[in-house]
Amino acid sequence: MKSLSDVASAIKPSATLAINALSQELKAQGVDVVSFGAGETDFFTPDPIKAAGIAAIEGNKSYYTASSGIAPLKKAICGYMEKTFGVKYEPKNICVSSGAKHVLYIAMRVMLNPGDEVILPAPYWVTYEEAIRMCGATPVILKTDESTSFKISPEQLSAAVTEKTKCIILTNPSNPTGMLYSEEEMRALGRVIVDNDLYLIDDEIYATLVYEGKFVSAAAIDPELYARTVVVNGVSKTYAMTGWRIGFAAGPQPIIKLMDTYLSHSTGNACNIAQYAAVEAYSGDQTCVEDMRREFAKRRAYFVERVNAMDKVSCLPPDGAFYIFMDVSKTFGTTLCGEEIHDSSDFAQALLKHGLVATVPGAAFGSVSHIRWSYATSMENIKKGLDRLEKFLNNQPTA
Numbered sequence: 001m002k003s004l005s006d007v008a009s010a011i012k013p014s015a016t017l018a019i020n021a022l023s024q025e026l027k028a029q030g031v032d033v034v035s036f037g038a039g040e041t042d043f044f045t046p047d048p049i050k051a052a053g054i055a056a057i058e059g060n061k062s063y064y065t066a067s068s069g070i071a072p073l074k075k076a077i078c079g080y081m082e083k084t085f086g087v088k089y090e091p092k093n094i095c096v097s098s099g100a101k102h103v104l105y106i107a108m109r110v111m112l113n114p115g116d117e118v119i120l121p122a123p124y125w126v127t128y129e130e131a132i133r134m135c136g137a138t139p140v141i142l143k144t145d146e147s148t149s150f151k152i153s154p155e156q157l158s159a160a161v162t163e164k165t166k167c168i169i170l171t172n173p174s175n176p177t178g179m180l181y182s183e184e185e186m187r188a189l190g191r192v193i194v195d196n197d198l199y200l201i202d203d204e205i206y207a208t209l210v211y212e213g214k215f216v217s218a219a220a221i222d223p224e225l226y227a228r229t230v231v232v233n234g235v236s237k238t239y240a241m242t243g244w245r246i247g248f249a250a251g252p253q254p255i256i257k258l259m260d261t262y263l264s265h266s267t268g269n270a271c272n273i274a275q276y277a278a279v280e281a282y283s284g285d286q287t288c289v290e291d292m293r294r295e296f297a298k299r300r301a302y303f304v305e306r307v308n309a310m311d312k313v314s315c316l317p318p319d320g321a322f323y324i325f326m327d328v329s330k331t332f333g334t335t336l337c338g339e340e341i342h343d344s345s346d347f348a349q350a351l352l353k354h355g356l357v358a359t360v361p362g363a364a365f366g367s368v369s370h371i372r373w374s375y376a377t378s379m380e381n382i383k384k385g386l387d388r389l390e391k392f393l394n395n396q397p398t399a
Contacts, residue, residue: 011130023358034385035358036373039175039323043240043295045277046288052280053244056273065269068260069096069248073275076282077248085207085217087231089250095259096278098270100205100234100247103259105131106266107201107230107249110258112137116166121152122366123325125175125203129366137166141366146316146327150177154188158196167199170218173206176365176372177325178318183216190218190225199255200229205247206321208238208289211297213319219250230255237322238289239281244274296322299375299382306386312393322376325362329369337397343368355392357385 003009023035068074074091081087097103104127112118114136120128121142132139140160144150157168170189173180181189193200202218219226234247249259263269303324304317312330328347335341339350345361348371352358362370375382388398 007134007136011134014126014130022352026358031356033352033356033358034381034388036375036377036381036385037358037360039237039321039374039376040242041237041240041292041322041376042378043292045240045244046281048284049239049241049277049281052284053273053277056276061272061276063272065272065275066260067263067269068256069094069270070272070275070279073246073279073282076279077250080282081217081231081250085204085215085220087217087219087226087250092253093250093256095249095256095263096270096275097247097249097259097263098267099245100203100232100236101127102245102267103232103234103247103249104128104201104203105134106259106262107232107251107255108132108135108137110255110262111199111201111230112166115164117162117164118166119157119160119168119198121150121168121170123150123174123176123362123370124169124366125171126364128169132169138164140165143366149316150174150179150325151181151185152189154192157189157192161192161196161198165196165198167201168193169201169203171203171206172215172218173210173318173320175206175321176323176360176362176370177316178321178323179316180210180213180215180319182213183221186216186218187221190221193228194224198228200225201232202229203232205233205237207233209293209296209322210320211293211300212317215320227252235278235281238292240292241274241277241281244271244277246270246274246278296375299379300324302379303373303375303382303386306390310390310393313389322374324373324375325365325367325370326359326373327370331393336392337395344371347371351389351392354397355388356398357388357392 023033026033074094078089112135116137117140118132120139129139142152207215219229230251235241307315315324315326331341337354341347348359348361360372
């Protein structure tokens with residue numbers, strides 16, 4: 001038989017989804033695994049948003065919509081972006097699709113040509129690198145570490161630009177590190193982006209989950225950067241709506257128009273019912289957002305204190321999002337619970353096997369020295385998981 005697509009065959013599966021699937025499989029077998037893998041909050045979708053979805057079903061909102069989303073949702077997003085982040089858009093600058101991940105991919109599809117280069121600071125979200133390759137482009141990885149709070153400098157960015165560079169992808173706050181670029185830092189990076197005629201894909205999915213510092217959208221920095229920035233966001237993290245699958249892009253009309261066209265020949269519109277629920281999310285009472293942020297802040301504080309009190313592991317306090325990026329490099333070359341530890345993948349596998357705790361190895365994010373924990377889970381699970389980590393580090397298996 002003829003071979004399958006070289007591009008598709010080279011794609012690596014999502015490490016976070018793989019860990020989540022494995023932990024669910026073990027739980028189904030009766031194994032008491034505590035999972036910190038997927039970036040999915042344990043909160044339920046707020047009642048007013050659920051009610052809007054139910055009303056949409058009862059109102060027979062079950063037909064096709066425009067490929068890039070319904071007008072009421074685009075209007076609600078424009079209002080939300082201006083009120084929350086001080087950035088003005090018109091509905092023609094908004095494209096809605098089936099989750100922020102899908103929006104990111106579609107934005108890359110219409111932006112990139114085979115052979116283009118995309119600058120990607122590491123650590124990075126696992127999907128970015130694969131999505132770039134799926135578009136036939138080349139990721140140019142810029143390494144960072146804890147000494148720079150996992151953030152790139154303008155000089156580092158400038159040195160990476162070549163004649164093939166098309167755009168840069170930033171996540172602010174970051175997944176997996178939780179670090180936040182300040183307005184001053186973003187402004188300095190923006191100058192390099194503008195001066196080199198690059199596009200910026202600014203993933204702001206965690207923008208409302210900030211505990212230290214102040215979030216400033218790249219599109220709010222100055223008009224020149226606004227004109228070449230595609231902001232990506234969605235309802236998943238902010239409103240506990242991961243399964244509703246609604247994300248959006250806000251950006252220059254030529255890009256948004258091409259995204260609309262691309263969608264019209266691929267997936268078509270996002271779920272009509274979910275779109276009406278998202279209208280309520282963006283235009284309704286925002287108290288639920290702050291309630292969730294405060295709870296995450298408590299979990300973050302507990303997590304950081306516990307980890308940094310342990311031997312052999314450490315972490316920087318994240319500015320935002322809901323992840324701990326834990327340095328496990330001090331365990332390399334040692335044996336834990338009978339397992340030799342050479343990198344973060346060995347550590348994560350041994351912790352799952354002997355500690356019954358599921359985490360994601362940092363190699364998936366571009367760092368072999370770290371593992372990622374999601375604290376978008378209950379405080380009970382966090383305490384149980386960290387108790388098991390502490391036992392594991394002391395060579396005391398749970399399993």
